[in-house]
Amino acid sequence: MxxxxxxxxxxPSPFGMRVRxxxxxxxxKHEYREEDLRNKSALLLQMNPVHKKIPVLIHNGKPxxxxxxxxxxxxxxxxxxxxxxxxxxxxxxxxxxxxxxxDKKIYELGRKIWxxxxxxxxxxxxxxxxxxxxxxxxxxxxxxxxGENLGYVDVVLVPFYSWFLAYEKCGNFSIEAECPKLIAWAxxxxxxxxxxxxxxxxxxxxxxxxxxxxxxxxx
Amino acid sequence: MAEIHVIISSCDRNVGIATxxxxxxxxxxxxxxxxxxxxxxxxxxxxxxxxxxxxxxxxLALKLKGIPYEYVEEDLSSKSCLLLKYNPVHQKIPxxxxxxxxxxxxxxxxxxxxxxxxxxxxLPQDPYDRAMARxxxxxxxxxxxMTTRKASVASGKEKEQAIEEITEQLKLLESELQGKExxxxxxxxYLDIVASVLVFWFGNLQEALGVDMFTKEKFPIIFGWxxxxxxxxxxxxxxxxxxxxxxxxxxxxxxxxxxxx
Numbered sequence: 001m002x003x004x005x006x007x008x009x010x011x012p013s014p015f016g017m018r019v020r021x022x023x024x025x026x027x028x029k030h031e032y033r034e035e036d037l038r039n040k041s042a043l044l045l046q047m048n049p050v051h052k053k054i055p056v057l058i059h060n061g062k063p064x065x066x067x068x069x070x071x072x073x074x075x076x077x078x079x080x081x082x083x084x085x086x087x088x089x090x091x092x093x094x095x096x097x098x099x100x101x102x103d104k105k106i107y108e109l110g111r112k113i114w115x116x117x118x119x120x121x122x123x124x125x126x127x128x129x130x131x132x133x134x135x136x137x138x139x140x141x142x143x144x145x146x147g148e149n150l151g152y153v154d155v156v157l158v159p160f161y162s163w164f165l166a167y168e169k170c171g172n173f174s175i176e177a178e179c180p181k182l183i184a185w186a187x188x189x190x191x192x193x194x195x196x197x198x199x200x201x202x203x204x205x206x207x208x209x210x211x212x213x214x215x216x217x218x219x
Numbered sequence: 220m221a222e223i224h225v226i227i228s229s230c231d232r233n234v235g236i237a238t239x240x241x242x243x244x245x246x247x248x249x250x251x252x253x254x255x256x257x258x259x260x261x262x263x264x265x266x267x268x269x270x271x272x273x274x275x276x277x278x279l280a281l282k283l284k285g286i287p288y289e290y291v292e293e294d295l296s297s298k299s300c301l302l303l304k305y306n307p308v309h310q311k312i313p314x315x316x317x318x319x320x321x322x323x324x325x326x327x328x329x330x331x332x333x334x335x336x337x338x339x340x341x342l343p344q345d346p347y348d349r350a351m352a353r354x355x356x357x358x359x360x361x362x363x364x365m366t367t368r369k370a371s372v373a374s375g376k377e378k379e380q381a382i383e384e385i386t387e388q389l390k391l392l393e394s395e396l397q398g399k400e401x402x403x404x405x406x407x408x409y410l411d412i413v414a415s416v417l418v419f420w421f422g423n424l425q426e427a428l429g430v431d432m433f434t435k436e437k438f439p440i441i442f443g444w445x446x447x448x449x450x451x452x453x454x455x456x457x458x459x460x461x462x463x464x465x466x467x468x469x470x471x472x473x474x475x476x477x478x479x480x
Contacts, residue, residue, distance in 0.1 A: 050358065050391060064350045066357060076346040089334035090320055096327045101308060134308060 005030035008044050008056040010037055012208050014107065015067035016055040017159035017198050022074045024194035025150060026081040068099055071155055084152045098138055098145065099156040105131045106160050114170040114209055115218050125171050132179045139185055150192060158195055161186040165202035166209040263288040264316040266302050268295055270467050272364075272416035273325040274313040275457040279412050280329050282453035284336045326356055329409060341409040352403065355395060356413040363388045364416065371428060371468075372475055382432055389438055392417075396440045400447070411448060415457045418445050423461055427468035 007023070007030055009016035023030055035044055035054050047056045047063035057064045057073070064073050075084045085092050109131060112124030135157065139145055145153035164175050164186075176183045189195045213219070265281065265288050267274030281288050293302055293312050305314045305321035314321050315328045322331050333341050343349055366388060370381035392414070396402060402410035417433075425433050435442040448454050 059347075062347060064347070064354075066354055069350050069353045069357070072353070073346055073350040076349065089331055090317075090322070092334065093322045093327050093331040096330065097308075097322070097324055100324050100327060 003029075004058075004060050006033060006058040007031070008033050008035050008041070008047065008054050008058070010035050010054050011200055012162075012205050013054060014159035014163060017162065018067045018155050019055045019057060019070050019074070020198035021150075021155045021158070021194050022071045022084060024198055025084070025155070025192075026074065026078045028074070028078055028081075068103060068156065071152065075152070082149070084146070084150070084155060086146070086151070095145070095152045098135070098153045101131075102135070102153070102157050102160075106157070110160060110163055110167050113167045114213070115216075117219065121171060125173055128167070129175070129178045132175065132182050136179055136181045139181065143188060144185070150189065150194070154189055158186055158189045159199060161189075162199040162202055162205050163209075166206040169206055170209065170213075260318075262316075262318050264291060265289070266291045266293050266299075266305065266312050266314040266316070268293050268312045270420075270459060270464055271312060272420040272457075275420070275459070276412050276415055277313045277315060277325055277328050277332075278456045279415055279453060280332045280341060282456050283341065283407065283412070284332065284339050286332070286336055326353075326360065326413070329412060333409070341403075341412060343403070343408065352408070352410045355392070355402070355410055358388070358391070359413050359416070363392070367421075367424065370430075371424070371472065372479075382430060386432055386437070389433065389441065393438050393440045396444055401444065407448065407451060411444075414444075415448065415454065417441060418448055418454065419458050420464075423459060423464045424468060426461075427465045427472075 005023075005028060007016070007019055009020070009032060011034060020032075033041075033043075035041060037054070040052060043058075044054065044056060045052055047058055048054075048065045051065060053065070055065075055067055055070065057070045059073075059077070064070050071084065085095055106128075109124050109128040113121060113128060116124060138153075142148075144150050145157070164183075168175055190199070263281070263286055265274070265277055267278065267290060269292060278288075278290070291299075291301075293299060295312070298310060302312065302314060303310055305316055306312075306323040309323060311323070313325055313328060314323050315331070316322075317331075317335070322328050329341065342352060363385065366381055366384045370378055370385060373381050399405075401407050402414055421433060425431065
């Protein structure tokens with residue numbers, strides 16, 4: 001039976017990008033559907049009634065929601081190709097811990113940077129860099145968080161790289177100056193087609209952020 | 220020929236039939252201390268806090284799997300060096316330390332426990348069912364418990380709104396439980412362990428806040444589930460002493476109110 005896979009997504013969403021990368025890494029055929037978040041489709045509302053958010057992965061008619069859960073689902077169903085989580089339980093726990101850390105910190109702090117100014121923004125920038133430095137520490141000398149190959153934490157974190165220019169311009173700072181290792185890691189990830197085809201151009205994301213700032217009246 | 224009983228020492232990993240006499244194999248009874256030694260060598264420590272539902276849920280998982288562990292009570296106003304060493308990133312409990320290796324974040328710990336001690340599995344086998352269990356666990360932690368926290372410290376209209384949100388969230392959990400014995404199906408599992416916060420902790424908090432929305436009348440299915448779950452021996456580990464808990468919540472709320480003035 002052929003697998004039917006549909007991804008409801010929105011091009012600048014780092015959460016959607018995670019799923020795109022996981023599917024691409026494993027060479028999984030799927031249909032990509034762009035959602036207009038100001039006019040959500042009936043399918044989206046039906047498939048994710050609890051949160052009404054993208055991404056939603058629909059596998060043979062059954063929805064899976066929340067990006068970390070989707071990536072783990074993909075890894076478990078298509079376990080033979082390009083495994084993302086390690087096989088050792090302790091290494092898996094470490095990977096899940098850092099994925100949870102990225103989810104708890106990076107999105108919110110990044111959002112703080114482009115939606116606020118003054119002291120609040122400065123605090124956001126400082127904490128953001130602190131978090132990136134912790135991640136650099138976890139990366140160590142490895143080429144990827146997953147070791148020799150792209151792994152779960154790489155897939156979870158690298159989408160935010162497409163937002164870095166927007167954060168830098170809005171926050172008036174350089175992420176590379178503070179975290180060169182992490183930038184080198186991100187660029188290494190972008191060498192992979194699964195990543196480069198899944199991440200939008202940083203300038204395009206910045207343009208989108210400027211539009212959002214206009215719409216929400218954020219200076 | 221007399222049977223010869225041979226005790227094989229714990230160093231001897233080989234099980235076999237010893238031939239004591241040339242012509243006839245001899246039945247050998249032996250006691251291998253190997254398994255016992257390995258169990259003794261598995262050191263499991265849990266750094267927790269008596270009032271934390273996150274800490275209690277890890278204890279429940281350990282109890283359900285029959286895993287012996289050492290419990291270390293943390294004073295959150297004066298965290299131990301060991302806790303800060305084992306969880307430098309968040310500096311929070313619970314932290315499970317297995318043979319010296321620390322794991323933090325309760326949902327991560329639950330999955331680690333399930334993958335390491337494979338008896339009495341708590342997560343379902345099927346990937347889709349696992350995704351659903353993880354989805355609702357995340358919902359409980361990121362929606363229900365977050366909103367509960369908001370309701371605890373809010374007042375007036377903000378508090379009313381938060382309580383309304385909690386009611387809607389509980390309704391979703393109520394319908395998720397419909398037609399099932401437990402959240403995990405015919406027997407208790409991961410999602411019940413995560414939802415165990417509803418069994419004792421949630422009711423205590425409601426009483427401390429002087430709120431009366433979490434009732435059997437409003438949520439008959441959840442209360443039916445609570446009744447069933449509370450009867451399971453292992454779940455006793457989640458019981459938080461009521462008076463002590465009420466006192467604790469009230470003290471913390473006072474401290475929060477004075478800090479925000």
